[in-house]
Amino acid sequence: MSASMRTLVRPAVLRTRRGRLIYWSVFAVALVLFTAAFIVPLYWAATGAMKSPSELAQTPPTYLPEVWHPENYAKAWREMDLARYFLNTVVLAGGAWLVQLVVQVPAAYALSKLRPRFGNVILGLMLLTLMMPATALLVPVYLTVVDVPLFNRNLINSPSAVWLPAAANAFNIYILKNFFDRIPDELLEAAKIDGAGPLRTMWRVVLPLSRPILAVVSILSIVTAWKDFLWPLLVLPDPAQQPLSVFLQRVAQDTPLNSLVAGLVMASLPLIALFLVFQRQIIAGLGAGSLKG
Template identity: 30%
Template sequence: MSSWERGIISNYDLKKPRVKIGYVIMCLFIVLLGVTMLYPFLNTLFSSLKTKQEMFTFPVPFFPKEWIWHNYVEAWDTMNLLPYMRNTIIIFVGNMVFSIFFMGLAAYSLSHLKVPYRKWFILFFLSTLLIPTNSYLIPNFLNLQSLGLLNSYWAFWLPAGANAFNLLLLKTFFDGIHKELFEAARVDGASEIRCYLQLAIPLSLPIIATLVILGFSATWNEWYWPSLVITSKEKYPLATVIYRYVIAGGVGGTQIPWNVRFALLASAMLPPVVFFLFMQKYIMRGLNVSGIKG
């Protein structure tokens, strides 16, 4: 049997008219979905290379007549994005440290330790996923304000250490690790912290890579929460600066030309695209392995 026939639809089934029509329709939907996802990115990229006159012609051409690469030089002269990219990376790294350490320890405890009322704890964390995110923005803001943590990166790191989704995702993965490994380590005198750091973490690299990808996407695209808790522009992450000064307004009271705006938007889009192209193989691998039971 060939590798083609091992698929969901075999070569024999494809000879049937109904199956062939259904297969063509599914392929068309996949192509349509791909086009709708690629169009905004390509439109932003091509618009960043147009002249000012092309931006206001009707109908607006999809491809630029001349590729004006100087728009990127003018964009970075208008606004240097590197400090805000650095702020985003600092927030992302802190979020991952808190998520993997604190959420990982909690997930390890619920999975491999005898925690009293463990099922009720799991049900409690699962129920929090049903609460709309916007409903606890104000309570989180008031808590951080009372702690004096506004206008600091702790306003991002502390909430990241209480992410129920990451907790349940890690717990599901830890459930698939054989308990005999930890029992053997305990017999040799290893503490629970050592079991977590030297056994659970190395065996959980696929799901950790998935959390890193999801965390990077969330941090890079988040603009609303930073605009609430950060008051100084120097500490803004990239998405907040893009929204406030590129999309909603200008820099220094001056309006940015539209082709330069698109150049700034394209500059902000390229790093996550490169990151996802490099890390895409870990996404489905981590999610699939997290569903395996021991």
Template identity: 45%
Template sequence: MTSTTDTSPADVEPSILRVTTTSPAPGGADPGQDPSRRPRRRRGRGSDDSNDRGIVSPSDWRRRGIRRSLRTSHVVLLAILAFTGLGPILWLGKAAITPTQDTLRTPMAIFPNGVDWENLQAAWSTIHLDVQFLNTVWVALGSWAIQILVATTAGFALSVLKPKYGPILNGLVLATLFVPAVVLLVPLYLTILDVPFLGVSLINTFWAVWLPAGASAFNILLVKRFFDNLPPEIFEAARTDGAGPFRLFFSIVLPMSKPILGVVSVFAIIAAWKDYLWPSLVLADPKVQPLSVRLPLLQQTIELDVYLAALAISTLIPIILFVLFQGLFLRSAGLGGAVKG
């Protein structure tokens, strides 16, 4: 029979007692660390991410002098940018209602001899800006419709349908971006002059501007890139339910593509509104010429004040359109996400 012996506290080694009775260092510091050295405090607002640091540190930003000087520099910089961008437009608006002699003698003076409102009426009635404005609207709308049609269908085919030779087609479309537009003027003009297989000429018709505008590789790649980011699970579920290519395009892709369609629309309308070189080559008839082509041709035939008034009216029209539809433009240019949630 084995007997147990009781161990008294006196028999325990003193080293064990010292280990168990050792208390941690105050403040959670390492016992092996020199207590005379304090831990280094981090600068900043509680964040150690160096990517959040700017030119001015948070401690310097608390100083009133530095904060005031930075805000003053921001205001001055914004004022310079606003004056640089709006200065020519404001001067054009001033010159549009100023007599020719005053504009030539003192171009920077503000109405030295009063205002001449007859310039606007003379410009509208003499140059027939209403006809040129309607031509510009037709050119812009037609170019927009063709570009939307080509960009969405081509982007859908390359991104969603994924044909066998899709990468090759994508490379060919991308290669056209490296070809200068001036190089294509002569072959494109000959094609418009005598359309292959049809034997008709599109000169002095809006189709001469609409059809070349649709061949925009930039818009095709932009729309394709957006379609690539759409969730593939949606297309797989639609195909499982029996949806074909047309159902995918009209019922799924187009409703989800409002942001990119808005961006392409803004690019297309602005480019068509201010385009000069190609419309001046294919639209020689004054009855179909837009504002960007007709106004430069009248520079030497009318008075300077009337000409400046016509330029001001042609510039004011797109500004008014942007102000009226700025909400749509800004929402479209946001490119938020294709799917919410």
């Protein structure tokens, strides 16, 4: 270990038996607590859906179902017609993801590499929206989708009402720009010498090098759109157009509790699977700091 490296625990302390015991004890306790904080709610929901309504509502709760009812999942899927609302959610999340990449990647590339006049001012105004409460932006954004400027179109009950506002995500543009800033300008100059224009350079040079951060932005976009509740509730009043998050809240009062919990579990499974499949890309993208070569 380098002498200049600073850590929370001195190497000399870790070399002692007492120091190692305290260190690993604290580490084990922290690991167990954090794991429990994430796993226990998932376990409680997954097993709660397999209980009867009376057992699920009883106090004190049971840790394991007295009688297992795994058929509650199939019953909830069939009786609540969840396939339709899963499809609605996939359409909204997939469209929001695609629109965000189409808008945010060129915007971040322009701010980072094309360096337009007043680019820093534009970026500052974008970041200013992150300091504002989300509820403060609801009314102006809602008025915009009710009467889109220049086009005079009403987007209510259209997926576009979810897709287009999602593109205005200052956080994604900021992290994309930061990553693009670390791409050596020499690579872009070489592409320019070979006759590539700005768009071709972005497509052929910048995007292949940006796969880790594009994966992070994609996953953040999909997760945000998938679990969003308030905005789809406002712009999609037609029940046939609503995603899972809005539908499950709308039918909560008239649905048996175990069926509702089963629906919530099934609505969460795609996001859990997405993280498990792409966790390596997420960590690589969040830790991407520089390019070698």
